[in-house]
Amino acid sequence: MRSQKEERKVLLILALVFGVIVLATSWMPFINNASGVLALVAFLLGIIALIVNRKNKKMLTLISVAISVISFVIVLISQPIYGAVLNDASDSYKGSTAKVSSSKKKKLTNLETLNALAKKSKSTNELYVTDKIKVGQDGDVMPGIYDLQITGGSGNITGERSSTFSGLYINWLGSSLDSGNIEYPSTIRVVLFEGDTLEFTDISKVKFTAVSSTVKNNNKLGIGNYVVGRDIEPGTYKLDTNATMDPEFENLGWEISIYNIDTDNSKEQNYNPGNTDVVVKLKEGEIITTNFYNTQYDASGDTAKLIFTEVKQ
Known part of the structure; x- marks a missing residue:
């Protein structure tokens, strides 16, 4: 069986790995929707790791928590930006479609x-x-x-x-x-x-x-x-x-x-x-x-x- 010390390390490693993955994907359109959820998971793992390892060194644990928080903030900031871009693209498409539709209207003969x-x-x-x-x-x-x-x-x-x-x-x-x-x-x-x-x-x-x-x-x-x-x-x-x-x-x-x-x-x-x-x-x-x-x-x-x-x- 694993020792308690090894289990604590696993928690810390998972929190850190999840945090790095979230940080790497938090700026990517569409993918960052899942990154937001993963950031919460990494944050929770980091908090648990802090509690479990409260008597040991906490530097890596604090880093993992910080990374998850930063990643989640990036997700929150990027979402409205990508949303605005998508809306503009949609409006532009609708406008171009309307123009094409209008141009296809048959001109009356004399x-x-x-x-x-x-x-x-x-x-x-x-x-x-x-x-x-x-x-x-x-x-x-x-x-x-x-x-x-x-x-x-x-x-x-x-x-x-x-x-x-x-x-x-x-x-x-x-x-x-x-x-x-x-x-x-x-x-x-x-x-x-x-x-x-x-x-x-x-x-x-x-x-x-x-x-x-x-x-x-x-x-x-x-x-x-x-x-x-x-x-x-x-x-x-x-x-x-x-x-x-x-x-x-x-x-x-x-x-x-x-x-x-x-x-x-x-x-x-x-x-x-x-x-x-x-x-x-x-x-x-x-x-x-x-x-x-x-x-x-x-x-x-x-x-x-x-x-x-x-x-x-």
């Missing part, structure tokens, strides 16, 4: 954007024109796609687009049905964006009627703004018209502008008695703006249509 705009349209009652008409949440009419009806007066329709769509011009002549100027259209298709303004000269009353969010494609367009892919299919077309154009006025007829949202630029084209061989290429999401200078004063501007005949290439 056509999808314009179709979404159509869904925001909200018809108005008849409006008296006393100032510029503003488009927006706090304006006179919501952004959207409308048939603008002139219900009083006859004159010019101009305006300014928001800076985002500055290349899409506003410039038409319009007239109410009872004004006597039937050569001007009484209804004009308009695409209106947040921040646009409309200005009317010699026109006293107007009404905005929301166009259905879904429309059938048509190769005969009237006067106003029309969306490629919504009102007419993309493609290459030769232009024609059902309206009579007086050859005496060879520069008067249809004006066409094809607006690209991405570049904020427009391509201009004319179809008139002096220029009848006209072909245009239309891309999805572009906005066509049409205007007709009617030289037949007894013909209605509302019935004038610009006809697009597809060219096979």
Whole structure:
């Protein structure tokens, strides 16, 4: 059997070994969780060794106790630090994941954007024109796609687009049905964006009627703004018209502008008695703006249509 002296030495050695192991591992992430428990064990063994060896030299025992205490303190200090690092890493991961998720969101095409705009349209009652008409949440009419009806007066329709769509011009002549100027259209298709303004000269009353969010494609367009892919299919077309154009006025007829949202630029084209061989290429999401200078004063501007005949290439 072991002597009491040997047993006391075993206690001292265990306390010292445990203390050294704890000191060596107390700074290591995750492992120091177990080190904290081992430090308590080493401390208890050291205390027992002190009691058992109270009549002998206690230097090594005191060292083992000191080591266990120091190790436990290191564990307590390091735990919050590693916890903070883990939290930062977790937050960083979540943030990067959110960014990746956000970047994966599909960007709307121009056509999808314009179709979404159509869904925001909200018809108005008849409006008296006393100032510029503003488009927006706090304006006179919501952004959207409308048939603008002139219900009083006859004159010019101009305006300014928001800076985002500055290349899409506003410039038409319009007239109410009872004004006597039937050569001007009484209804004009308009695409209106947040921040646009409309200005009317010699026109006293107007009404905005929301166009259905879904429309059938048509190769005969009237006067106003029309969306490629919504009102007419993309493609290459030769232009024609059902309206009579007086050859005496060879520069008067249809004006066409094809607006690209991405570049904020427009391509201009004319179809008139002096220029009848006209072909245009239309891309999805572009906005066509049409205007007709009617030289037949007894013909209605509302019935004038610009006809697009597809060219096979």
